[in-house]
Amino acid sequence: MLAAAWLSLTANVLRSLLTMLGIFIGVASIIAIVAIGQGGTTAVVNVIESHAAQQTIEILPKELVEPGLPQPGQVLSFTEDDLQLVRQFDGVADVSYSVNGQGDVGYRGKTINANIEGGPSDLNELANFTVVQGHMYTSADWLAHRRLAVLSTSLAHKLFGNQSPVGQVIQVGGQPLQVVGVAVSNQFNFMSMFLGADTIYLPATTCTDLFPWWNISEMDVTIQPGTDKAALSKRLVTALNLHAHQADAFIDSSGFLLGLEKTIGTITTILTAVIGAVAGIALVVGGVGVMNMMLVSVSERTEEIGLRMSLGATQSDILLQFLCESVMITGCGGLLGIAFGVVASILVHALTPLPSVVSWQAAVIGFLFSMAMGVVCGLYPAYKASKLHPIDALRYE
Numbered sequence: 001m002l003a004a005a006w007l008s009l010t011a012n013v014l015r016s017l018l019t020m021l022g023i024f025i026g027v028a029s030i031i032a033i034v035a036i037g038q039g040g041t042t043a044v045v046n047v048i049e050s051h052a053a054q055q056t057i058e059i060l061p062k063e064l065v066e067p068g069l070p071q072p073g074q075v076l077s078f079t080e081d082d083l084q085l086v087r088q089f090d091g092v093a094d095v096s097y098s099v100n101g102q103g104d105v106g107y108r109g110k111t112i113n114a115n116i117e118g119g120p121s122d123l124n125e126l127a128n129f130t131v132v133q134g135h136m137y138t139s140a141d142w143l144a145h146r147r148l149a150v151l152s153t154s155l156a157h158k159l160f161g162n163q164s165p166v167g168q169v170i171q172v173g174g175q176p177l178q179v180v181g182v183a184v185s186n187q188f189n190f191m192s193m194f195l196g197a198d199t200i201y202l203p204a205t206t207c208t209d210l211f212p213w214w215n216i217s218e219m220d221v222t223i224q225p226g227t228d229k230a231a232l233s234k235r236l237v238t239a240l241n242l243h244a245h246q247a248d249a250f251i252d253s254s255g256f257l258l259g260l261e262k263t264i265g266t267i268t269t270i271l272t273a274v275i276g277a278v279a280g281i282a283l284v285v286g287g288v289g290v291m292n293m294m295l296v297s298v299s300e301r302t303e304e305i306g307l308r309m310s311l312g313a314t315q316s317d318i319l320l321q322f323l324c325e326s327v328m329i330t331g332c333g334g335l336l337g338i339a340f341g342v343v344a345s346i347l348v349h350a351l352t353p354l355p356s357v358v359s360w361q362a363a364v365i366g367f368l369f370s371m372a373m374g375v376v377c378g379l380y381p382a383y384k385a386s387k388l389h390p391i392d393a394l395r396y397e
């Protein structure tokens with residue numbers, strides 16, 4: 001039965017391929033869309049659950065996380081006194097801070113407005129990027145306020161082209177800085193969609209020297225091994241709030257990040273489902289194409305059906321024959337769509353900053369749905385073929 005169905009389909013290869021095109025596009029789209037959606041959620045989770053983040057307490061001014069109308073006396077920045085206060089607590093291994101903003105970065109007449117991020121020497125772990133040329137600045141550079149910088153790959157290319165920027169001197173805020181490294185992000189950065197990917201990383205101490213009016217927007221507290229992170233965080237936030245004379249001036253960002261993780265996960269899930277449903281329409285359209293092709297096939301092969309019935313084929317044999325052909329078309333289209341969707345997802349991940357995680361569940365569902373479309377859309381043509389009268393079929397011209 002299967003061999004006969006395969007021979008019938010290969011008798012007109014082009015028509016069979018065009019018929020399965022809708023199924024192919026639908027399944028491939030679902031695989032790729034789900035992969036990109038799950039990849040985006042995974043990227044957020046990886047940032048939040050990274051080892052460096054687990055060993056670091058990030059404290060933020062509450063007004064920066066939950067902004068509203070400006071209030072008298074609101075706290076938007078940490079002070080040196082706040083940093084010294086936190087250093088006195090047991091369980092604290094190190095205290096640093098982060099600042100960020102935007103400014104002009106120049107080199108030999110070229111000027112690019114870029115994101116400027118000042119942070120500790122392990123900023124590459126906290127922000128999840130890798131230095132691919134040169135090296136990251138060190139804690140000694142941070143303490144000494146050395147004027148060093150690490151450029152993102154996009155900013156390095158815009159300023160230096162194919163020339164290596166390591167060792168070159170650039171201008172930031174009108175002051176000279178030496179480039180010591182070039183960095184590439186390890187995951188898709190959602191903020192780069194709005195702020196752009198051109199970024200320069202500096203020691204936070206250097207950044208505050210260049211831009212003393214910028215707020216110290218984040219305190220990074222490295223904890224000692226074995227320390228209860230949640231308990232220490234609560235003590236630090238309480239002490240800082242008492243020191244600032246406001247009950248809720250500062251908060252631990254971990255709760256905010258977990259909430260952000262859930263929110264982004266929910267949004268990506270909804271968007272993936274909606275776009276995936278739209279892609280599923282292609283499967284329905286493809287199913288209609290399969291039904292149309294099978295009806296045409298029944299009409300063209302009426303005489304063949306009559307001949308088979310006269311030789312002893314039953315109505316069930318004829319029904320199964322055409323049903324097998326329909327399921328075989330949609331099944332092959334589904335398998336090709338899965339293969340193309342997987343390849344497309346891998347290429348998207350390799351060639352763009354968009355992450356993608358191929359879901360085997362989506363592949364299985366896509367294949368089963370394509371097979372179901374073959375049964376549903378092939379049932380009526382197969383039933384019509386099985387109900388032909390042998391004599392009438394043999395007389396058909």
